[in-house]
Amino acid sequence: VVLSSVIGRLAAGADARVFAVAGSGASEAVRDLRLADGLRLVDTPRAADVLLVAGGIPPALAEPLARVHDALAHPRATVFWMPGVPPPDLVAALSAPTIVTDDDGIVPAVRRAHRELMTGERVSEPPVLPDEDAVPWRGVGPYGQGGSGMTGGTPYGRPMAELGADRDGLRLDVLPLSVGPFFPRFPSGLVLDLKMAGDVVVEAVARDNPFAEEARRPTPGLQPFLRALSQPVAIAELEVARARHHLRWLADALLAHQLGSLGVRVLRLATTLTPDDAEAVERLARTLTFTQVLRWSTGGVGRLSPDLLAGLGAGPVARASGLAEDARMDDASYGALGFEPIALVEGDTATRWRLRLAEAIQSLDLARRAGDLRTEQVGRVEGPRGTLEPGSSPTERLMAIVPRSIEGLEWGDAVAVLTSLDLSLDEAAAARVPAAARGVA
Amino acid sequence: VRPYAPIEIAVPVVAATLIAGVYLVAVIDRVVAALVAGRSVSWSSALLGPVRSAAFLLVQQRMVTERSDAPGWTLAPALFAGLAAVALALVPLDSGRVAADPATGFVVFSAAIAMVMIAVYLHGWSPNSPFALHGAYRYSAQALSFQIPFLLAMLATAIPAESLSIVDIVEAQESVWNVVRTPLGLPLYLVVGVGVSFWGPLNLPEGADLADGGSLEDSGVARLSWTVARYAMLVAVAAMGAAGFLGGWWGPWLPGAAWVIVKTLVLLVVLIASGHLLARVRIESFVVFAWVILIPLALFNVFLSGAFLL
Numbered sequence: 001v002v003l004s005s006v007i008g009r010l011a012a013g014a015d016a017r018v019f020a021v022a023g024s025g026a027s028e029a030v031r032d033l034r035l036a037d038g039l040r041l042v043d044t045p046r047a048a049d050v051l052l053v054a055g056g057i058p059p060a061l062a063e064p065l066a067r068v069h070d071a072l073a074h075p076r077a078t079v080f081w082m083p084g085v086p087p088p089d090l091v092a093a094l095s096a097p098t099i100v101t102d103d104d105g106i107v108p109a110v111r112r113a114h115r116e117l118m119t120g121e122r123v124s125e126p127p128v129l130p131d132e133d134a135v136p137w138r139g140v141g142p143y144g145q146g147g148s149g150m151t152g153g154t155p156y157g158r159p160m161a162e163l164g165a166d167r168d169g170l171r172l173d174v175l176p177l178s179v180g181p182f183f184p185r186f187p188s189g190l191v192l193d194l195k196m197a198g199d200v201v202v203e204a205v206a207r208d209n210p211f212a213e214e215a216r217r218p219t220p221g222l223q224p225f226l227r228a229l230s231q232p233v234a235i236a237e238l239e240v241a242r243a244r245h246h247l248r249w250l251a252d253a254l255l256a257h258q259l260g261s262l263g264v265r266v267l268r269l270a271t272t273l274t275p276d277d278a279e280a281v282e283r284l285a286r287t288l289t290f291t292q293v294l295r296w297s298t299g300g301v302g303r304l305s306p307d308l309l310a311g312l313g314a315g316p317v318a319r320a321s322g323l324a325e326d327a328r329m330d331d332a333s334y335g336a337l338g339f340e341p342i343a344l345v346e347g348d349t350a351t352r353w354r355l356r357l358a359e360a361i362q363s364l365d366l367a368r369r370a371g372d373l374r375t376e377q378v379g380r381v382e383g384p385r386g387t388l389e390p391g392s393s394p395t396e397r398l399m400a401i402v403p404r405s406i407e408g409l410e411w412g413d414a415v416a417v418l419t420s421l422d423l424s425l426d427e428a429a430a431a432r433v434p435a436a437a438r439g440v441a
Numbered sequence: 442v443r444p445y446a447p448i449e450i451a452v453p454v455v456a457a458t459l460i461a462g463v464y465l466v467a468v469i470d471r472v473v474a475a476l477v478a479g480r481s482v483s484w485s486s487a488l489l490g491p492v493r494s495a496a497f498l499l500v501q502q503r504m505v506t507e508r509s510d511a512p513g514w515t516l517a518p519a520l521f522a523g524l525a526a527v528a529l530a531l532v533p534l535d536s537g538r539v540a541a542d543p544a545t546g547f548v549v550f551s552a553a554i555a556m557v558m559i560a561v562y563l564h565g566w567s568p569n570s571p572f573a574l575h576g577a578y579r580y581s582a583q584a585l586s587f588q589i590p591f592l593l594a595m596l597a598t599a600i601p602a603e604s605l606s607i608v609d610i611v612e613a614q615e616s617v618w619n620v621v622r623t624p625l626g627l628p629l630y631l632v633v634g635v636g637v638s639f640w641g642p643l644n645l646p647e648g649a650d651l652a653d654g655g656s657l658e659d660s661g662v663a664r665l666s667w668t669v670a671r672y673a674m675l676v677a678v679a680a681m682g683a684a685g686f687l688g689g690w691w692g693p694w695l696p697g698a699a700w701v702i703v704k705t706l707v708l709l710v711v712l713i714a715s716g717h718l719l720a721r722v723r724i725e726s727f728v729v730f731a732w733v734i735l736i737p738l739a740l741f742n743v744f745l746s747g748a749f750l751l
């Protein structure tokens with residue numbers, strides 16, 4: 001008894017392990033939790049004791065959310081961060097959910113939940129779904145293992161591989177696998193139905209955007225750009241927001257390449273970035289060279305041809321493939337600043353990284369020189385992910401090429417390419433809802 | 442007849458060394474992570490953090506998956522930690538002080554490293570989970586590729602000693618350390634050492650792109666024991682590196698044991714830092730690199746080592 005109370009007290013002092021689910025409008029806030037002390041974001045619910053549900057959860061994600069909840073090991077607790085959005089169904093299924101509405105309350109609430117769980121003051125949450133097999137298999141088939149024939153059925157609850165052509169022209173086993181919607185390396189809400197031949201993605205099909213009907217809250221980082229759709233906005237504000245966005249993306253991308261500690265450093269720079277920090281970004285670019293992330297991790301991976309991207313308004317992704325597409329070129333105010341879009345030709349993943357770094361530095365330079373200058377063009381804005389128009393976002397247009405950009409790649413490369421596309425499904429939905437309904441001033 | 446420490450001394454000493462080493466790995470990892478992240482390093486959190494994390498995993502319940510292989514899941518960390526203990530037992534702490542010094546120490550060490558593949562595969566296979574299995578296969582691919590260069594890098598240390606005993610290999614470095622005699626050896630060994638313990642750039646079996654891969658389904662004691670085993674292997678690899686390439690107990694002023702510890706720590710810091718400063722490699726390019734570049738380099742290193750004997 002004494003020993004278990006000592007262990008409990010020690011465990012209460014450990015970082016809270018948080019598996020975070022980002023709903024609409026919350027991806028930035030969730031990412032920024034990496035800067036907080038006393039908690040650690042983990043990649044798998046098995047490693048977590050606190051489930052953080054942040055932002056709006058559309059009905060389509062209710063069931064996957066319940067599954068994630070039940071995947072956490074006991075003792076577990078759920079903290080909902082619901083800034084002005086209706087709570088999801090999961091709240092009703094729990095006896096004592098913690099609901100936080102203000103930004104500053106998240107970290108203390110998570111830490112308190114963790115502490116109370118470890119010392120036994122809080123009871124672990126029971127499962128919300130019935131304990132049954134995802135696919136019925138017990139007792140099915142000639143040996144009760146769920147299979148039938150050579151490759152039929154779902155033996156032991158797992159689908160069997162089927163035969164399919166592989167990249168060397170052979171017919172080998174192909175395994176169906178669905179990844180998402182809360183896979184930590186994917187944009188929140190993305191589900192890919194994959195066919196894998198070993199490590200290689202043979203076929204990928206993206207499911208519908210679950211935020212389509214839901215997202216009314218764009219992330220704070222995107223708000224200046226959405227405002228610029230309907231009114232002139234200070235160029236300095238837009239360009240600092242763009243540089244911040246690229247650095248936040250970089251922090252995530254570093255994590256995907258197992259450089260999470262460096263990612264924290266980048267994230268801190270992103271949250272405090274001012275137009276005078278161009279030198280810090282340049283230093284950062286030199287550090288990246290040392291890590292080899294632009295060489296052995298991403299160099300030559302996932303080349304996208306300009307033909308594939310032409311006319312998509314895919315922003316940095318298009319410009320990394322040599323297309324000088326940029327809505328800022330049509331804006332007279334940017335013309336007055338002598339703006340020229342940066343375009344690189346290689347079109348591989350490393351080039352998309354380099355381009356965003358170069359653009360972040362360029363944006364800070366524009367912000368420094370812009371003074372009080374405001375945008376002139378409305379109705380079409382170059383957002384950090386590409387051209388934004390009312391009812392149309394770069395993510396939505398890029399989704400069409402997602403299958404083609406990862407098919408034939410090994411899984412690690414597929415993740416690298418998806419990361420480098422910088423998709424955001426809730427941005428896609430937020431742009432689709434007209435500005436008036438979004439409640440943007 | 443070669444000296445073996447009596448078993449009632451050898452087992453506790455090796456176990457205590459492993460536990461201390463695992464704790465040190467966790468502390469160093471925290472300090473390096475904080476430095477790279479630009480966070481201030483609080484000594485209390487660096488020193489107490491690993492203990493608290495372990496306590497957390499002891500409180501956490503162990504979840505099992507649908508139709509998992511329970512014995513395999515439980516035994517894999519034990520096998521892995523056992524292999525680390527076998528490897529560490531061969532490393533002499535000082536002249537004449539070693540838990541086990543078989544005439545074929547080098548072969549025993551290589552066998553332990555080769556068997557890691559079984560532990561990692563078993564661990565990834567047991568939970569009946571796609572990404573965990575995926576991680577297990579990745580380790581097989583990388584292990585098959587680095588085991589030959591690993592053997593060759595170690596073999597170059599046995600040639601000047603004209604013996605396969607680890608004690609003899611250290612003994613032979615009295616005048617010149619192997620890191621000077623065969624300069625390619627240590628870098629080769631470190632690349633492969635990172636691969637064996639799937640750390641940092643070669644952490645592909647449990648990579649970020651697989652959301653922890655082989656350990657994806659681990660919680661509670663299962664996660665704790667696997668982490669301990671993994672850190673233990675890192676300690677064994679660093680200790681053997683210190684013995685094989687950095688002259689083991691040889692060094693001025695300090696007693697031999699102190700030199701062994703200092704050299705092991707230096708290698709540990711290098712290995713751990715690689716996890717925070719080098720990006721994950723692509724498995725395909727690593728496999729090609731291992732077969733096309735590492736093996737010829739390691740062979741050249743063996744010739745170089747042999748040339749010194751002539």
